[in-house]
Amino acid sequence: MPVDLNQVLVIGIFFITIGMLIFTDKRPSTVFAAAVLALILFGQISFFEVAHNLTNQGLLTLILLLLVSNAVDKTSLIKRLGRKLISPSFKTSYWRLFGLTFSASALLNNTAVVASLIGPISQNQHHPASRLLIPLSYSAILGGTVTLIGTSTNLIVDSFMIEQGHPGFQFWDFTLYGLIAGLSCGLLMFLLTPLLPAIETRKGQFHRYFIEAKVMEDSELIGKSVEDNHLRNLHELFLVEIVRDGRLLTPVTPDMIIMQNDKLIFSGNVQNVDSLGHIKGLKLFAETDGLLRDNLTEVIISNRAPIIGKTLKTLGFRALFDAAVVAIRRDGEELSGKLGEIKLQSGDFLLLATGQDFVQRHNLVKNFFILSELRIATKLNKKQEWITVGGFALTIVLAALSLIDLATGLVFFMAALVVSGVTTNGEVKRNVPLNLVIVIVGALSLATALQTSGVIGEMTQLLKPILSDVSPFIALLVVYLLTLMLTELVTNNAAAALMFPFALGLVQMLEVPLMPFALAVAFAASASFMSPYGYQTNLLVYNAANYQFKHFVKFGWLISLTYSSIVLMLLKYNYDF
Structure with a gap:
């Protein structure tokens, strides 16, 4: 049989792509971009075929869903529940965590859910975070497999099916x-939690700013203790003092009762200040001036500044600079007392929420060196919260009932978010998941080359004598196990994208329905329970604690086996293999 050079080139590019994903530290987007360029260079696909893959309906749906998820993540829903997750009882804490994470991940981007909950878990005072983070x-991961939109993996496989006319x-x-x-x-995870290590959580590297917030008359904190208000479960923010009627209460004990008009003094990472904004009736110092926004300006007080030795209150800081101080940091010294009554010193760092006139003020140069801009999440008002949560729920319900196409619903919901000010055009541009788009377009292009060059057809012919007498379930089992192995070595999205073309080839050869094989690829690609690198959420918790690779293997192998056995048995039963 003569060797087809085109097929050799495509197979070579395919295996080089897998090799680079496994054995190098290059980002998947870089690897797939290189694969596409190589395919175009050697004439295996055209630029117009690549451009066609960019308009894949499943891909566009995934982009819209991720953009919407970023808006939903601004709401207080997950953050407020997250503060109340951990209790003195480990059993209660575990089932609260599992219930919230599993249900939320079925509808929201599961990476965003984990990112929101890592803080409260890492900060809790009752249980080692390493017993809960994995x-x-x-x-x-498990919650993401419950619906079509729970994980990007499902939508990637969906995009491949649509591309094939399914x-x-x-x-x-x-x-x-x-x-x-x-x-x-x-349930199995709960029984296996004694296998998880009890290790100290790695502390984040950040500058500790001094932050003040006032308890307003409508606050949910009033009349409850620090412990009951879960103020010790805030990510990288620590309640160090309470100012009450001019008196300084320190140290703050868990049983201390919060009262109206208390000034709560926090120390910590100011970029997590949005977690304070989600506590009802707790108003930041800068918020009272109506200036708190998503962009903050960091400045340092110069050594000859006229404001040295004066307090924010006596200066009339807002009128003087058209800016409000969100937080103060003084290297080498712990600050104490009310923010407005601290005497400013040369070298103090101030984090400012600035007005439109700030940059025009002529007194800036005499007082400050401007260092940088920091971005924090914008707090939504009640109307925006209702629009975001209600609109998302309505979109999902209509799509689930097949009353409207999911992509169409997301387009209109996205428009409503922009019009209502929940998100901005600038945020939409920044949040487009470009790396994920490159991975999917690259994988679709690779699949196109495998088919048009005849590689899939040749593979089918070679395997036909071997698999002609094999039951479809054995073929499905092979597809599942290969995808499972690949997802632990590369990433879930890359594994799904690379394995689908071969699953399709087996389906065509055996003349069986595509659906069970597509489900097998999707479920196996999400089954990353034995490696910190196969799934984004694993990588998040791996970086949040001092875990080692062996901890994932020791805890995850039995979960992987149980999960895979259940999925495969249900596929066999439902499709009568």
């Missing part, structure tokens, strides 16, 4: 498998 990640997944196609496997593994 279960947090695995709960998110209608794609329905919203609930994953639910039976995801619920049974997820709840079973949730």
Whole structure:
């Protein structure tokens, strides 16, 4: 049989792509971009075929969903619940964590859910965070498999199916498998938690700013203790003092009762100040001036500044600079007392929420060196919260009932978010998941080359004598196990993208339905329970604690086995293999 040079080139590029994903530290987007360029260079695909893949419906749906998830993540919903997760009882804490993470990840981007909850768990005073962080990640992975939109992996496989002329997944196609496997593994994780190490959480590297917030008359904190208000579960923010009627209360004890008009003094990472904004009735010092926004300016007081030795209150700082002080940092000294009554010194760092006239003030140069801009999450008002949460719920319900196409619903919801000010055009541009788009377009292009060059057809012919007498379930099992192995070595999205073309080839050869094989690829690509590198949420918790690779293997292998066995048995039963 003569060697087809085109097929050799495509196969070579395919295996080089896998090799680079496994054995190098290059980003998947870089690897897939290089693969696309190589395919175009050697004439295996055209630029117009690559451009066509950019308009794939599944890909566009995924982009819209991720953009919407960024807006939903601004709401107080997950953050408020997250503060109340941890209790003195480990059993209660675990099931609260599992229930919230599993259910939220079924509808929201599971990476965003984990990112929101890492803080409260790492900061809790009752249990080692390392006993809860891996279960947090695995709960998110399991929850993401319950619906079409729970994880980007499902939508990637959906985009491949649509590209092949298949209608794609329905919203609930994953639910039976995801619920049974997820709840079973949730129970197993609880039983296996003694296997997790009790290690000290790595402390974040950040400058400690001094932050003041006032308890307003409508605050949910009033009449409850520091412990009951979960003020010790804030990510990288620590309640160090309370100022009450001019008196300084320190140290702050867990049983101390919060009262109206208390000034709560926090020390910590100012970029997490949005977690204070989500506590009802707690108003930041700068917020009273109506200036708090998503962009903050960091300045340092110069050595000859006229404001040295004066307090913010006596200066009339807002009128003087058209700026309000969000936080103060003084290297080498712990600050104490009310923010407005601290005497400013040369070298003090101020974090300012600035007005439109700030940059025009002529007195800036005499007082400050401007260092940088910091970005914090913008707090939504009640109307915006209702629009965001209600609009997202309505969009999902309409899509789940097949009353409207999911992509269409997300387009209109995205427009409503922009019009209502929940998000801005600038935020939309910044939040476009460019790396993920490159991975998916690259994988779609690679799949196109594998088919048009005849590689899939040749593979089918070679395997036909071997698999002609094999049951479809054995073929499905092979696809599942290969995808599972690949997802632990590379990433979930890359594994799904690389394995789908070969699953499709087996389907065509065996003349069986595509759906069970597509589900097998999607579920296996999400089953990253034995490596910190195979799934984004694993990497988040791996970096948040002093975990080692062995901790994931020791805790995860039985969960992986249980999850895979349940999914495969249900696929075999439902499709009568």
